[in-house]
Amino acid sequence: MHYSEKINCLAGFIKKSAHTLALTGAGISTESGIPDFRSPGTGLWTKFDPIKVATVSALKRDPAAFYEINLDRWTRYTGVEPNAAHYALARLESEGLLQGVITQNIDGLHRKAGSKQLWEVHGHLRTCHCMGCKESYPLDFLVNQFNDGTNPPRCKRCGGVLRLDVVLFEDPLGEDFTGAVYAMNKCRLLIVVGSSLQVYPVASLPERARQLVIINKEPTPWDDRADLVINDMAGSVLTDVLAALEKL
Structure with missing residues (x-):
């Protein structure tokens, strides 16, 4: 499947999904210089x-x-600014197409970009x-x-x-992780953005999604089980998805 076909496919998934969540990792913030x-x-x-x-x-x-x-x-990196990927997720939420973001990141960029429903599972x-x-x-x-x-x-x-x-190694995960697990019980489409999906227990969350899309520059252990994998820059992908959604 060519890149443009994948973009249109993801836009279609989002449009049809009754409950969509994003799970983000360090890869979404590299375009902000982190x-x-x-x-x-x-x-x-x-x-x-x-x-x-x-x-x-x-x-x-x-x-x-x-x-x-x-x-x-x-x-x-506390002074860095969100990038196109952070803003795209915030816009999807504001338009009712995304019900929240579960993030492994501690950088606060989703909050800066305007995301409202946010679970910061690593603090x-x-x-x-x-x-x-x-x-x-x-x-x-x-x-x-x-x-x-x-x-x-x-x-x-x-x-x-x-x-x-x-959250340090040896720490238990807190209330945000509990909230994320509860939110995943209703998730129909999970969009993973910039996560290697190798750090547990967060990496187990895709098990709870009915449909899984992965946007990550490198392969992940979940690629074979995903409905769609896009190995490209998150900012470009999500910006193109927003444009594709406007045409649907």
Whole structure:
């Protein structure tokens, strides 16, 4: 099937679907300048072993080392802007053609683009909290301490170590994942955008969809079970799908 045929096919799926969700991963944000995790040579996980440096155990064992390794690579991209793919999903939602976005990303770009129904299953970079008394703070409170030489950043209430509100390895997934699982029970069409579908339990969500479309530059373990696979740039694909929908 040629590219244009795939675009028209996806537009038709969306038009006919009674309940469509998107599942997005790091690949949707690469067009905004944020590196993904697994691409050979450039992926963040090719430089660090996340099982060693991005775990709850690592944070508790040596919080200063944890922040030296992790904080910059997580927060250096907080000022980036959404790209065409983020805006396309937000537009699909505003037009009633998409019922929500489940994202593995912590970058907040879907929210910036205007997505309303959003499940951030791996957390976000808007806030942090104290590991002792659970007091919550804006992200800047933690970052400013670190930049001023206080490492690890501390709670002003009890002096406990602060941590970002992101899901680390060894963390259980929270309420957003529970909400995503519930939403998937009603899903007829799942559009996966920029996810390698290799990180569980999120990678198990396609099992719950009646129809599956994957938009990703690289192959995924779910390709053989998908109804449609488009190996191309997410921004271009979703922009073209919007144009195709206008003709239906």
